[in-house]
Amino acid sequence: MIPLPLSLGSSSTIINRFSISSTTSTSIIPMLSLRFIRTSLLLSPNLLPSCSSSSPTLLPLSCKFRSTMSYSTPASSSNLVFRQLFEKESSTYTYLLADASHPDKPALLIDPVDKMVDRDISLIQELGLKLIYAMNTHVHADHVTGTGLLKKKVPGVKSVISTASGSKADLHVEPGDKIYIGDFFLEVRATPGHTSGCVTYVTGEGSGQPQPRMAFTGDALLIRGCGRTDFQGGSSQQLYNSVHSQIFTLPKDTLLYPAHDYRGFTVTTVGEEMQYNPRLTKDEDTFKSIMENLKLAYPKMIDIAVPANMVCGLQDVEAKAS
Ligand SMILES: N[C@@H](CCC(=O)N[C@@H](CSS)C(=O)NCC(=O)O)C(=O)O
Numbered sequence: 001m002i003p004l005p006l007s008l009g010s011s012s013t014i015i016n017r018f019s020i021s022s023t024t025s026t027s028i029i030p031m032l033s034l035r036f037i038r039t040s041l042l043l044s045p046n047l048l049p050s051c052s053s054s055s056p057t058l059l060p061l062s063c064k065f066r067s068t069m070s071y072s073t074p075a076s077s078s079n080l081v082f083r084q085l086f087e088k089e090s091s092t093y094t095y096l097l098a099d100a101s102h103p104d105k106p107a108l109l110i111d112p113v114d115k116m117v118d119r120d121i122s123l124i125q126e127l128g129l130k131l132i133y134a135m136n137t138h139v140h141a142d143h144v145t146g147t148g149l150l151k152k153k154v155p156g157v158k159s160v161i162s163t164a165s166g167s168k169a170d171l172h173v174e175p176g177d178k179i180y181i182g183d184f185f186l187e188v189r190a191t192p193g194h195t196s197g198c199v200t201y202v203t204g205e206g207s208g209q210p211q212p213r214m215a216f217t218g219d220a221l222l223i224r225g226c227g228r229t230d231f232q233g234g235s236s237q238q239l240y241n242s243v244h245s246q247i248f249t250l251p252k253d254t255l256l257y258p259a260h261d262y263r264g265f266t267v268t269t270v271g272e273e274m275q276y277n278p279r280l281t282k283d284e285d286t287f288k289s290i291m292e293n294l295k296l297a298y299p300k301m302i303d304i305a306v307p308a309n310m311v312c313g314l315q316d317v318e319a320k321a322s
Helices: 114-126 147-153 236-247 270-276 284-292 302-309 315-321
Strands: 014-020 028-034 080-087 092-099 106-110 130-135 158-162 171-173 178-181 184-190 199-203 214-218 255-258
Touching: 080 114, 092 114, 092 178, 092 184, 092 255, 106 178, 114 130, 114 147, 130 147, 130 178, 147 158, 184 236, 236 284
Parallel strands: 106 130, 130 158, 158 171, 214 255
Antiparallel strands: 014 028, 014 178, 080 092, 092 106, 178 184, 184 199, 199 214
16 A cells, blocks of 8 residues: 555544445555544443443543443444534534544544534543544535534644535545544445435444444434435435445444434444334335335525535635635
8 A cells, every 4th residue: 555645734644545346345456545543432421331441431441341232332442432422403413533542642523513513622622632534424404514613723624525425625535435543444435315425434344443343324324214315416216225235234233323313312233223224124115105205394404504514614704705
């Protein structure tokens, strides 16, 4: 692999871009390497594994933990720190991942919300982390992304979104790209259908990577549900294929973290959704019919959120500059 470092400041983080010849990441040809991460995943308090720790939030680096719950944070992620954060008006989850064992303690946020940016920054500061990336799974229709504000408030932060989203960002990712955060990486999987540019970020496979794996599904797959397909280039056929080919092919114990939940759930697994998802366990025609008959009201914020999110949530700033 020949890294081609981009100029992303003094951080030691790296993104490696590979071209992927199939739907899996087993056959990879390195093409481009961007500076990116080392991670530690922060644990959601309600998902803390059964190991003793002097800290209620950070896992001790040497802790090997055993979950007593069917939902858990990866059992072999001793260097990983992970937090699941909630914004209640749009019922949005933001995820913080960081590597507390790396000297720089680099961190990233997935799907930050503009009005929660100060909370996110304080948490990152309290934990002594360095935010490197503010990433989106897609162009959201129900809230304004926090990526633009994070870029303004935290020097050096780079916004990340898929090329297929058509949205502005510092870095555009494509299927098969690997976003490195220290010893860990997130693999980019294309999961269009809710929007044409949706991606799912999946933790790496192999030794040293979190076990079980974790997938941040955005709105492609929700717990016992899925994203709607009636605007923003949505397609129920595409969504069905995305979930079945890119998410349901992951190991059954893979932990699935959605961008929203409207009923108080926090996490699910591939195995559970393959068994109990009331939409995606059906055949494709039934799925399409379900999606055509959801009769959901348009998101209240759609006319503000979509244009703003096409420019990292900084619509006003962009408009004034032009
Ligand atoms: N009432 C909310 C929007 C609720 C909604 O439409 N959620 C979307 C994801 S955000 S675009 C969705 O796909 N829901 C699927 C479902 O089955 O609920 C608002 O006004 O913002």
